[in-house]
Amino acid sequence: MNKTQKSMIALLGVLLVFFGFVIIRIGIAKPASTVKIAKIPAGEYDPAVWGKFYPLQYESYKKNATMALSPTGYGGSMKVQKSEQMPEINTNFKGMPFSVDYAEDRGHVYAMEDIKETKRIGPKSPGACITCKTPYLEKFYQESGWGYTKIPLTQLMDQVPSHGSISCANCHDPETMDLRVINPAFIEAMDRKGVDVSKASREDMRSYVCGQCHAEYFFEPNTVRVVFPWDKGMKAGDMYAYYAEKPGGFVQDWQHPDSKTAMLKTQHPDFETWSNGTHGKAGVACADCHMPYMRQDGQKYSSHWMTSPLTNLDAACGTCHTQGSAWLMDQVKTTQDYTFEVLHTAGQNVARAHEAIKKASEVPTVNQTELENARELVRKAQWYWDFVAAENSMGFHNPDQSLNSAAQASEFARQAIEAANRAAGINLL
Numbered sequence: 001m002n003k004t005q006k007s008m009i010a011l012l013g014v015l016l017v018f019f020g021f022v023i024i025r026i027g028i029a030k031p032a033s034t035v036k037i038a039k040i041p042a043g044e045y046d047p048a049v050w051g052k053f054y055p056l057q058y059e060s061y062k063k064n065a066t067m068a069l070s071p072t073g074y075g076g077s078m079k080v081q082k083s084e085q086m087p088e089i090n091t092n093f094k095g096m097p098f099s100v101d102y103a104e105d106r107g108h109v110y111a112m113e114d115i116k117e118t119k120r121i122g123p124k125s126p127g128a129c130i131t132c133k134t135p136y137l138e139k140f141y142q143e144s145g146w147g148y149t150k151i152p153l154t155q156l157m158d159q160v161p162s163h164g165s166i167s168c169a170n171c172h173d174p175e176t177m178d179l180r181v182i183n184p185a186f187i188e189a190m191d192r193k194g195v196d197v198s199k200a201s202r203e204d205m206r207s208y209v210c211g212q213c214h215a216e217y218f219f220e221p222n223t224v225r226v227v228f229p230w231d232k233g234m235k236a237g238d239m240y241a242y243y244a245e246k247p248g249g250f251v252q253d254w255q256h257p258d259s260k261t262a263m264l265k266t267q268h269p270d271f272e273t274w275s276n277g278t279h280g281k282a283g284v285a286c287a288d289c290h291m292p293y294m295r296q297d298g299q300k301y302s303s304h305w306m307t308s309p310l311t312n313l314d315a316a317c318g319t320c321h322t323q324g325s326a327w328l329m330d331q332v333k334t335t336q337d338y339t340f341e342v343l344h345t346a347g348q349n350v351a352r353a354h355e356a357i358k359k360a361s362e363v364p365t366v367n368q369t370e371l372e373n374a375r376e377l378v379r380k381a382q383w384y385w386d387f388v389a390a391e392n393s394m395g396f397h398n399p400d401q402s403l404n405s406a407a408q409a410s411e412f413a414r415q416a417i418e419a420a421n422r423a424a425g426i427n428l429l
Contacts, residue, residue: 040174045135047167050174056296061167061304064109071310072333074340074394077107079114086389088347091354092382095257097121098265105392108166108306116157126224127151131183132213135169136160138182146184149224171209179205186212189228206285211271214286214392220248234272236387236405240264240380259357261375266386273391277398284320292316332396339388339395342406346385349413353378356420356429363424370423374416381412 038053051058070076082102083089093099097120106114111133115121121129128149131137140148140156148156173180181187181197186208190197200208216239220227229247232238243250243264252262274280279289287302292315294303309316310332313325321328357374360366384405388395395402421427 037177040168042174043139044174045139045167045169046161046163048163050168050172054168056294056299056301057304060294060301062109063305064107064307066305066307067106070308071329072336072394074336075308075392076104077307079103079106082389086344086347088344088351089389091258091351092347092385093265094354096254096263096265111165112157112160113165115153121153123152123154125153126219127153127156128219128224128226129153130156130160131185131226133166134160134164135167135182136164138169141182141184146223146225149219149226166213170213178202179209181205181208181212183212183226185217185226185228186215189230192231203283203285206287207271207274207280210286210290211275214268214270215272216267216269216387218243218247218250218253221250223248230272234269234275235401236384236408239269239272239387240383243383256354259354259375259378260361261354261357261379263379264383264386266383266390268390268392269387270392270397273387273393273401274397276401279397289316292319335396335399336394339399339402339406342403342410343385343388343395346381346406346409346413347389349410349417350378350382350385352429353381353413353416353420356417359428360420360424363426365425367423367425370419374419374423377412377416377419381409381416383409384412385409 036053040050040053044050047058047061051061067077067079069078080103082104089102090099093102101119103114103118105111115129115133126149127140130140130153131149136156136159137148140151140159144151170182171179179202187197190208197208215228217226217228219225225248227248227250229239229242231247232242253265254263255261256263271286274286289309290306291302291304292309292312293300294315295301303312303315305311310329313328317328318325353374357371357378360371360374388402388406388409391397391402417429421429
């Protein structure tokens, strides 16, 4: 072996040692954290205090105060009445508070302010109504268990300071910053499904923290406990079958004054709709789209401006979809336009069904059996319609299911009108 060969072997040896060291470092060494974890005192619910330690997250969180119309024309954070776009709301919710005030939600930072101002709340409203409005829920539940739901809402609201709307403590453990769920209704519902939320993966928690509030629920009679109706599944039909069994004695949210039907009111089933949709099934978390990762000064952080992905299409959608923002916007707009068209028609048909049943009930010789059949059908029609109408994506979280539910609503409404006609013995509509 000559001198040149020996030099080459020595050089290769040095390179192997160097790159071997690099590979080992990459494989086993823990990278330095870009964010120093601060231990926030338990029970500290002021986001400004958290913001002292997490300034990038806090600055983005403050953007939740921004109010704007949606670029597609559906949703947004302006406090406008939904009945302006769907006048049938006034008929379908006649006799209950949503016919008086059904405004778009302005966002997390306005949660407490909006609940104080809404016309849907009165002196007799129970404390259960505060469940998804504030991190002080943790304090109320720690002090009273489910008993907080029976305390007058006004009394609980008086205990929440001006900074008490939805914020950091709703979703983060103050000591470790780990994601957490504080809504006992979500925890109990998942437990009944065999899921221990305390052992969930971080990726699952990136949706659970949203699902703890963006979901359908009802107040259990007598206890006023908040219950998520997921025992039979998370689709509209599953939950309707669950309600048909009168869980905990729950029969209705109200009786419609025209059709005299025991009605159900759906409450923003975003988590349920997403979970059965393309993104949910593919493992795309709520936060992936609504709280995308951002970078500032070389630091990566999750945006805490919990807003529509349309606000920042490149960050929210561009990591998976490379077709460009114009294409993405068109996809969303087209999906929502199609959904709204079918949904709007369904809502109008439901309103006609209430009218037909009212007219049938006024016929002296009305067939009561057929009349009750018509009432069951309009109850079902409105549930399927409202399952889409009350959901906040105008179908985008699950286009196929949303279009199917809206179409079924129209069909059940048609059947309700036919049953009312048979009950009356004449064609009423």
